Amino acid sequence: MGLISGARRLLRIDAWSYLNYKPVYAGDATGMPNRRVFPEAHHTWVPPEDERRLAAYKLLTAYDQNQAAELAEVGGDVHARDRREFGDASMLIDTVMAHVLGREQTITVPGAEHEGDDNADAEAAMAARVQELLRDWSEAEQLPMRLQQAERKAVALGDGVYRLAWDPGKNRPTLRVHDPGFYFPVIGEDADGGDYPTRVHFAWELPEDPKRGLKARIRRITYELDWIRPATGSGVDQAGRAVRAPLPGVLPDGAVEGEEPPPPLTRGDFLNPDNGAIARQYAWNDGPAYVTCYLTDATWNIGDLKGQVDVDSLPLSAATFATRGDGEVLDHLDLLLDFIPVVHLPNTVPPAEEHWGQSSLAKVLQVLDELASSDTDSCRASATTGSPMIGLWGKAATGSGQYEAGPGTVLTLGEGGGMIAVDTSKNLAELRAHVHDLHDRTANVARIPAVALGTMDPSKVPSGYALQLSLGPLDALVSSMRLARDHKYALLLKFVQRLFLAGQHPDWAGVQPQPAKLTFGAYTPTDKQAVLEQVTTGVDKVFSRETAIRMLQDAGFPIEDAAQEIERIESRQFEAAKALADATGSTQAVGDFLGIKNLEPDPTPPPVVLPATPADQAAADAQAAADGTAPDAVTSGNDQQGQNRGNAR
Structure with missing residues (x-):
């Protein structure tokens, strides 16, 4: 049995196996989390495959909040409370997040930079319009703040979740960030974990509220892609519950008596006579679609649930459905969308056929544990160094055997007496050196060099080339993490455009959705003076002004629009304009160079006749x-x- 149990623990290899070394996480033979420490992961409605994921989220959050020792104490470690946690995990999370996001985040649409050129076409104008509208939306929706919220979840826990919804009051799509512990995608056994799920749940428990007479409940919000069905309306059933029911069909004019009425259709839908399916033409598709997204917001009393049910199989017959502000019952409400407005953000590129990302703390958790133990030992050693242990002998030592020594204390020792103090400063120095070694090990394993953490003395960097070499691991780390995010943010901006079109916003009338992307700024420390010298020396010689402006932007200079900056520079190049005038003799060319429009050309001067000798x-x-x-x-x-x-x- 011991061999079998050991084999079962050994075979527990999944996205959260890096936590198996902790007894509080996988202490039993099956490798399942401790029920006392992680009761949320063992709720009856939580699927078994999600138990380890939810427990991992709680444990990682405890590291972020300096509470890992508290969890260990709940798990049975009686000495865990004495451990010191000084925020190393939180600092690592904040550093990684800052480097992934960069100094700024910009929404860009390919082709928008050509708007305003002499040969610009309608596509460039449309790209520039969509880019401006998306930037206005990001400012109104506080997108940079939402990015911080979701990215911190993703870096710390391995996953982040965005949810979009059209808000009629604000007349724009709203963006919300959810804890991944509430996120339950339905991924079939035959489906690829990297595919977009067709059904997504957000579920959590609501505690009992005796004052309001409410029992413990489960709330679940579900998005599901399914075939377009006949139109429904809000109503009540025989039990008085608010539900949605099919609307009655209406016979067309000239119908034969006894003929079945056609199914009621939502405005804009049509019945395909070839296959009898209901189709819908969305504003962003070239052809008709046969699927739509349904929204359900339901609540169950936990005491009413019988049998083995999980978050995906909760019985709708025992549910109470919520009602939206406009009176629509959220029971399979047709959102008039052909996509689920939810974006899952993995922190890393998921392995093949996997759905979940990995926390940035995953590889360094054991080093963080060693660091906490060394910090604890250093605190104890510093106590004996600041208040050393003293040994006495002689007549004064006879008695109770306990004395208190402090500043100004005088101890009178008898004949033959003496004293000695135990020096532990050497031990403290060794412990502090060991702590520095662990910090270096953490930085190496996490691929964040000391210069990126801000712990290196700038005067010790021999050259800029050496600095770039030291940042090599960080460059690889950030490139990989940004790769995992590029498609997700492009998908989010695509959803925003479609929601604007579905909401029929007047500013988006006639707009065609464009492939927008979110561009992250520079993250590495740069020598601005060196970059400025390179630009001054090489512009118009070895590289163009566009490249020079991009170099200045990457170095952190406050340049918002490269094209406008180039126009401002050229409008003040009077020496270059004079040289152009001497070379060409064209006033129009000089006006175009300086950006002066409708410049009157010089009159033709009379011929010069010199007097004869x-x-x-x-x-x-x-x-x-x-x-x-x-x-x-x-x-x-x-x-x-x-x-x-x-x-x-």
């Missing part, structure tokens, strides 16, 4: 005399000679 005049007169084409000049000369003779007389 005496030598040139004599040569011209000689040539004219030889050609016989200057009689006026000869006559004028004779008249001048006659006038001179008259003046002489």
Whole structure:
């Protein structure tokens, strides 16, 4: 039995196997979490395959909140309360999250940067419009704050969850972040864990409230993709519960008596005569679709549940359905969407055929435990160093044997007496050195170098090249984590566009959805002065101004729009404009370079006639005399000679 039990524990390898070394997590032969420590994971409605996941979330949260020792004490470790936890796990989580998100997050739509160019087309204008609308939505919905909330969950627990919904009051899609412990996707045995689930539950228990007369309950919100059904309306059943029921069909004009009425259709739906299915044309699809998303918000009294049921098989006959503010009962309410507005955010790229990510603490938990133990030992050693143990002998030592020593204390020792103090400072120095080693081990395993943690003295960095080499593991870590997020955020922005179209927002009239993405900013420390010198030296020589602006943005300079920044720079390049004018002689080219529109061209100057020199005049007169084409000049000369003779007389 011991061999069998050991084999069963050994075979418990899954996404949370890195916690198997902790007795509080997998203490029994089956490797299941301790029921006393993790009662939430063992609720009757929690599927068995989710028990270890929920327990892992609670344990990781305890590390984040410096409460891992408290959980160990509940699990039976009587000395766990003495452990010291100084926030190393929380610091690691915050550091990883900051590097993954970067200094800023920007919504970009490919092609929007060409809007305003001379050869820009309608696609560039549409991309720029969608980009502006999405950025306005992100500001109104406080997207950076939502990102912080979800990313911290993802980095600490391994998973984060976004949920979108159209809010008629705000007239925009709202974005909410949920704890992954409430998230229960239904993934079939034959389905790939990387595929998008067709049914998603959000479920949690509501405690008993004696003051309000409420029993312990389970609330479950379900999104499900299914075939489009006939239209339904809000009503009540025989028990007085609010439910949805099919609307009565209406016979068309000219129908034969006794003919079955067609099924009632939601506005915009149509019945396909070929297959009898109900189809719907969504604003973002080229062709009709046959599926829609249904929303159900139900609550059960735990005492009313009988038999073996889990979150996916709770009986709807015993449920109480919620009612929306506009009176619609949330019992398979048609959301008029062909997608589930939920985005699961894994912290890492999931393994093949898996759905869940892995916490950034997974690989360093044992090092964190060793670090907490060393910190505890250091605290004890520092106590004996600050208040050393003293040994006395002689007549003064006879008596109770206990003395209190403090500043100004005088001990009178008898003949032959003496004292000695036990020096533990060397032990404290060794423990502190061991703590530093553990910090380095944590940084190496987590792939976060000391320079990224801010614990390295900048004066000790030999060169910028050495700094870049030290950041190599961090670059690989961030690249992998951003890869796991790129598609998820692109999917979220696609859902936002579709919800705006479904809500018929006036600003989105005529808009075609575009492939938008969320771009994360730089995260590595940079030498701004060095980057500025590179840009000043190399711009327009070895790289373009667009590349130079991108380098400045990555270095952290406050440049919001690269195209506008280039226009501002060029509008002040007067020396370059003068050189352009001398080279081309075109006023229009200079105006285009400086961004001056409708510049009047210079008038055509008259030709310049220089006065002739005496030598040139004599040569011209000689040539004219030889050609016989200057009689006026000869006559004028004779008249001048006659006038001179008259003046002489």
